[in-house]
Amino acid sequence: MKIEEYRNRFPIIKRGMNYQATCGIGILPDVGVQAIEDVKGTSTEIPEVNFDNFLNAHEELKAEFAKIINAEPGEIAIVPSTSAAACRILNSLDYEKRNKIVVSALSFPGISFACHAQQKRGAKISFVPSPQKIGSPVDYDNLRPGPADYEKSIDEKTILVVLTGTCYRTGFRQDKLREIVKIAHDKGAYVFIDDGQLSGHFVEDVKGSNVDFLASTTYKYLLCPTGNAFLYVKEKLVEKLESLDRGWFSGEDFWDSFPYWLEDNGHHPLSKTANRFELGVPRLPLDYISLPVLKMINEIGVKNIENYTKCLLDYYFQRITEDGYEGFETKSPYNREQRSHLTIKVPEAQRVAVKLRKYNTAVEPSGEEVIRIAPHFYNIKEEIDELLINLRRTLQE
Numbered sequence: 001m002k003i004e005e006y007r008n009r010f011p012i013i014k015r016g017m018n019y020q021a022t023c024g025i026g027i028l029p030d031v032g033v034q035a036i037e038d039v040k041g042t043s044t045e046i047p048e049v050n051f052d053n054f055l056n057a058h059e060e061l062k063a064e065f066a067k068i069i070n071a072e073p074g075e076i077a078i079v080p081s082t083s084a085a086a087c088r089i090l091n092s093l094d095y096e097k098r099n100k101i102v103v104s105a106l107s108f109p110g111i112s113f114a115c116h117a118q119q120k121r122g123a124k125i126s127f128v129p130s131p132q133k134i135g136s137p138v139d140y141d142n143l144r145p146g147p148a149d150y151e152k153s154i155d156e157k158t159i160l161v162v163l164t165g166t167c168y169r170t171g172f173r174q175d176k177l178r179e180i181v182k183i184a185h186d187k188g189a190y191v192f193i194d195d196g197q198l199s200g201h202f203v204e205d206v207k208g209s210n211v212d213f214l215a216s217t218t219y220k221y222l223l224c225p226t227g228n229a230f231l232y233v234k235e236k237l238v239e240k241l242e243s244l245d246r247g248w249f250s251g252e253d254f255w256d257s258f259p260y261w262l263e264d265n266g267h268h269p270l271s272k273t274a275n276r277f278e279l280g281v282p283r284l285p286l287d288y289i290s291l292p293v294l295k296m297i298n299e300i301g302v303k304n305i306e307n308y309t310k311c312l313l314d315y316y317f318q319r320i321t322e323d324g325y326e327g328f329e330t331k332s333p334y335n336r337e338q339r340s341h342l343t344i345k346v347p348e349a350q351r352v353a354v355k356l357r358k359y360n361t362a363v364e365p366s367g368e369e370v371i372r373i374a375p376h377f378y379n380i381k382e383e384i385d386e387l388l389i390n391l392r393r394t395l396q397e
């Protein structure tokens, strides 16, 4: 099936919505809607009847995400949010010998917030590269840190480097990940990457990049409902890390041995897989709904989605910079390898986004200065033209 044909699988698109706000929240395809119906159908039955079915979906979902990032299923945990994923790793580290956490200034604020909390456990935060004091607004628009910027902060005291695959605000995509990982590893530090703005539309190959940890939301380009996030932990590190967060699903063979844990005095072994980073009963209906969605993404192939998205973004840039739309200013990189969504500077961005809805057009504002435009494989060039026309109209109103 041609990639453009998949747009017919999205009820929101079929209703005539020009949806380009995927950097905020993605939309559910028909297979997800059908799965919701299935869940609804089971809700009047005895829960036990469907429990195993749902639990299988939980495991299968990990395998589908593993395919997306070139990992193994045992390296994936499903947790409630990216922030929770970051906390699982941060709470697994010991800050006695090495205590520095190097945090990209481009990180989603929730992730740097989680890092800062580790100061209570002895960690020191180095915010890179940040011309501002922590607490003052970061000038995201002008930040494009590369390996040399990270090199200045990473040293023998560094335990973890926290990166973001794409800056949620400007769409700047870190295209020098491999180099930065090498710099960190040469100094003996681990690397955590938040790929919430990339997974599902740009290729992330954890074996190729050699990152140690990766987290991603499910509700953006992975097109699943909210409530889950994936955590990848490199196989050889899984058994080394014992998070302070744990529950009965973190233990080995919990199904068989759980009743005897009291007798173990809390010494029961943690799971040998990334399951050790899960705590209690997963959000099983959500896993069931998400599974066919990820299967669909794997059927299309993320490489194909990336190539398609890059062409749409190229077209945007051409329209904005060459075709008479000079009035628009973008804060996103011109280099196609360094961008995964687009921004346009507008006055009163929140109001502009609301007004665009009148034209059945959805974009995502960020602060009051920019709207973010994030096409996915369900968008076509004609919708780009349409969005720019509607934006011009809205600004003139």
Ligand SMILES: Cc1ncc(COP(=O)(O)O)c(C=O)c1O
Binding pocket: 023, 024, 080, 081, 082, 083, 084, 108, 110, 164, 166, 167, 168, 194, 195, 196, 197, 216, 217, 228, 229
């Ligand atoms: C890059 C990035 N990371 C994390 C998040 C939030 O993730 P979660 O809600 O799963 O903690 C966002 C939300 O926009 C984001 O853009």
